[in-house]
Amino acid sequence: MGVPRKNTAMTVQVGILGATGAVGQRFIQLLDGHPTFELAALTASEASAGKTYAEAAKWRVNTPIPDDVAEMKVTATTPEAVPNDVDLLFSSLPSGVATEIEPEFLHEGYVVSSNSSNDRMAPDVPLTIPEINPGHLDLIEVQRDERGWDGALVKNPNCSTITMVPTLAALDQFGLESVHVSTLQAVSGAGYSGVTSMEIIDNAIPHIGGEENKMETESRKLLGEFDGTDVSLHEMDVAASCNRIPTLDGHLENVFAETAEDVTPDEAAEAMREYSGVDLHSAPDQLIHVFEDPARPQPRLDRERGDGMQICAGGLHETANGLKYNCLAHNTIRGAAGASLLNGELLVEEGWV
């Protein structure tokens, strides 16, 4: 294909790779009632193939399974098993599995918007947030050249990265030089069974394997320059400490940012509030909501803003060398299924689907 074209069809047939897991369930919840995406394929492990979705999935989202989805048949996660007319696939496969399976679909020409963590830092894979770096999608050209794929693979960043990066993007006009960030992450980020109750009740865990590295590298790629061939990482230093705490949903983060130019808390708040959004169905009207109340944002009170797609910020203060502030996003919506969905909407809008 090579040349992007505008999609003019009213309806896009979509599928979910790994549809029975926690993120898969969120995809189904978010796709319910979507104006243009029509759910046409649900894949899972061989053991689930042939069952109805209601039989195959242990549904744990707090809204009921949509009736039509409950009766859909689940297929194996292979290109042969997926109907030919599916235009766009969302992937929430475990990264180990995704590494093997996503390329099979790409060879067959599928466009895949993936939440899996594999290949996010690969030079020819766009890592995108539609409001931040939509232009990186053009890496797909490079990707096709290098890999010989007819399809296209686009990744969204890790949930802890995506919580912070919109606020950094808003501040980058002042010249970001150094970022220190500590996270207070919800247990849902580890998947349904990722954190046992014995581990986390009356406790906190100052370690999430691989998470700090993801924040430190993905954020620099997201804010990096794309010259048509390569994305050069942003030059800022990022140091992250990641913690798991006893909250269900919503990652809260403390950011300390140092910029080349002086910036007051008011100017920073203004920059965040005015940071432009995108006109896509699942995007919030305003990308970043900034609270005046220094005790906000809080996970339970604020994670649902903008249907879980808005970034919240607050507590802006000067430090000796820059600014400190807090930010929050819903980790399984804006930080996972919603992120892939929004990338899917961008892929359609930009004509890649």
Place this chain on the structure above:
Amino acid sequence: MGVPRKNTAMTVQVGILGATGAVGQRFIQLLDGHPTFELAALTASEASAGKTYAEAAKWRVNTPIPDDVAEMKVTATTPEAVPNDVDLLFSSLPSGVATEIEPEFLHEGYVVSSNSSNDRMAPDVPLTIPEINPGHLDLIEVQRDERGWDGALVKNPNCSTITMVPTLAALDQFGLESVHVSTLQAVSGAGYSGVTSMEIIDNAIPHIGGEENKMETESRKLLGEFDGTDVSLHEMDVAASCNRIPTLDGHLENVFAETAEDVTPDEAAEAMREYSGVDLHSAPDQLIHVFEDPARPQPRLDRERGDGMQICAGGLHETANGLKYNCLAHNTIRGAAGASLLNGELLVEEGWV
């Protein structure tokens, strides 16, 4: 008195100002079985005066009230009401009340080891951790000259400060220049009724009034130089973000430290492990325990180490400009009652009592 003298008496009569509150209860628990301190006075509000301690206090510690304490009479919080032979007072009064009442006792010649937050940054009030800056006690001479007190007022730092400062003290040999710290603080730090369950279950609050300022200033005083007359604040920059999370006890903190000299994580761990302790009854054998396991320390698993008096650290890693690591202390023992108690033991050891 002016000149410090070694206390040679076997027993020191001690009292607690504000004995019925949460920190007061911890004092009683920690003093139970103390080899040299004998509890001789318990004060509370006028309303409680004349009652037995068991009647006056709503006991919430998970060990029973010591039998002899249960039957002691509570007095009002005035110098007249306290027996003359009390040598040392521990204060856990609310800071607003302490501002008024502590000076009354000091005028009457009492030595007060206080956990209340008032006057911690006053130039003539020693703010001490026995293992860190015992020499600052000599500020008592200045204090007596300036205020005309016969007694002596010594403060311990805030619970969030005391969790971090021992690790910083160990690193200061490499020339501390800049510190960023995020805290994950337990609800007990706000007092028994300070955080409602509706506020904190499935949530986190990125704001604790005044806490960040305490960390940013107290830490610089604790590590400051004392020239016999003044304590000059340490020159490092400290920026803190403080959060309340749903844990009962134990403050966990993420520290990012930049030093003039390069220091590897191994060297930093070594410096922490070897940082010397003090030979006082309530002090742990080793001040700082450093974990190899990157997932430790954790509040519930590690807060009781050294009977709640040891500092724990772990997760040491290099960053672009320095180090990051995590530290933990029991906020109502090492961070409050135990801190005052240890200062009291130092006051006796150094002859001020």
Place this chain on the structure above:
Amino acid sequence: MGVPRKNTAMTVQVGILGATGAVGQRFIQLLDGHPTFELAALTASEASAGKTYAEAAKWRVNTPIPDDVAEMKVTATTPEAVPNDVDLLFSSLPSGVATEIEPEFLHEGYVVSSNSSNDRMAPDVPLTIPEINPGHLDLIEVQRDERGWDGALVKNPNCSTITMVPTLAALDQFGLESVHVSTLQAVSGAGYSGVTSMEIIDNAIPHIGGEENKMETESRKLLGEFDGTDVSLHEMDVAASCNRIPTLDGHLENVFAETAEDVTPDEAAEAMREYSGVDLHSAPDQLIHVFEDPARPQPRLDRERGDGMQICAGGLHETANGLKYNCLAHNTIRGAAGASLLNGELLVEEGWV
């Protein structure tokens, strides 16, 4: 007035007595977008009178304050301060205050649908759940005769009572003789500051003052016979044990019911599912949802069913002498503000407003 008349006006002007508290906030949330009730009065303590609602209330519900409500002026809680054209008042005053103040409004002719616990067991005060005992509303005639009020006072039961009584009503066709019930109640039932985090994290409290008596008496009044003059209490024995647990919303209850006639779990489930609802705006389509999955209902997963107004049941099993099962309701919606609102809708429907 004496004789009920059908209300034919399209819009009913309503007010909230005690509008700034936790239940008051729920009233505002539930009234937002109500098809016939128009919010026209908000009362609070003298200290709040004259402020806008946004200033007077510390808003803690997880949806924003409706814009028009935010700007409304709060008045004192006196008949003089409330606009004359208000037709119906919802009361969420503390019961001690309500005992004094509700009669003042009743003397002035206001119809009050009250969630406050005072007077629930008074012989001339209807205690109603619209789906269970709507006919008890006619006690208003008795009430007016006895008290000389022009207005009318209707109460809804306590949150723990209302969770269980619909299931009992469905089983009463089999002749209820004895009920044992244990409750697992959410912290919101005690009000925003009623349960501190130190009390309840990693804990449970097997005592809620007065709660057991409420369940034991209110349930018998709700299921009692009304002969036009008196409500005779249902003859069943009820024994309740009430516990507070660390959940935010949703009371879960274990019921053991003994009936005169044998009834199988299937027959009981059928009776619950078929128990008829009412055709009022805030009523759920089906009063009781019965789960097949023995692990349901669960507070977090099921409390929002029917917008928080449906009763859930599950786990039906035979015992030696009867049945056991579990039930659940949202305690601050179906169990408080939603209960009063539904009674208000019934009052309008039946012509008392």
Place this chain on the structure above:
Amino acid sequence: MGVPRKNTAMTVQVGILGATGAVGQRFIQLLDGHPTFELAALTASEASAGKTYAEAAKWRVNTPIPDDVAEMKVTATTPEAVPNDVDLLFSSLPSGVATEIEPEFLHEGYVVSSNSSNDRMAPDVPLTIPEINPGHLDLIEVQRDERGWDGALVKNPNCSTITMVPTLAALDQFGLESVHVSTLQAVSGAGYSGVTSMEIIDNAIPHIGGEENKMETESRKLLGEFDGTDVSLHEMDVAASCNRIPTLDGHLENVFAETAEDVTPDEAAEAMREYSGVDLHSAPDQLIHVFEDPARPQPRLDRERGDGMQICAGGLHETANGLKYNCLAHNTIRGAAGASLLNGELLVEEGWV
């Protein structure tokens, strides 16, 4: 052997089958410093055999691994792998595994005090609590006759059963006829990974597979009569509803008991307080502590009483047909490892070891 004999040796060599799991870790904690039991064997799965205990176990108890235990070698769970001089084995194997493996040890002549749930209701297996039915141990004679074992198998009841049965035993002098019980059970009862955080934070689960049946049957065996050959189940009816709540340790239970004779709450409290204990090392001085405060016992405040081996009760009240009250025990100490340990001490005392 057949005839019980008094053990006169000072030291008993003990082993733990399934030593690396959660209950296995509790055994090790409880055996540390035991005056007569010397730990001589630790078994686990084949994969762990040959490793040191520190390598094989993921230690999660909040006291450090005893130094000598850390260095012990773990063996496979087979009679051949266990040293011959081991006198007594504690079993905390999963019940499916225990069904296969315990008989192998019994054939080889080992005495096994087992916490595993298999065979608890077998007619020839003593199910004992030393303070309640020590005489049931003599079933070992029957067991040896029937099974041809040289060893002996003794079981302790399920954690939820053992919490309630001591209070029932104390009341049985008044003629127990009917018991209804609801439980609020801690997550540790399901093992370290048994309950995920996503399942239980801000939630409760009204179902624990098989648990209700265990309470309903085991309690009747424990209080049953042993005639030298058979244990006849107690005739009382028991109906149980079991719930999981977000507490870490400590099962709280609401009991409704009906007795043939009238009994007042004071008489019941007296009967509980005076119920006689046993003179074994791990037994509490008083079996049942009865609180006056109706809000006690509470899991976090009271589970550690008597080093986790005391039963707590409170909230005694009359009901229409009997009594209601609450009871509590530490589920992994008195309800699991401590229960087996105490049975082991009884086996030694009675000469079976």
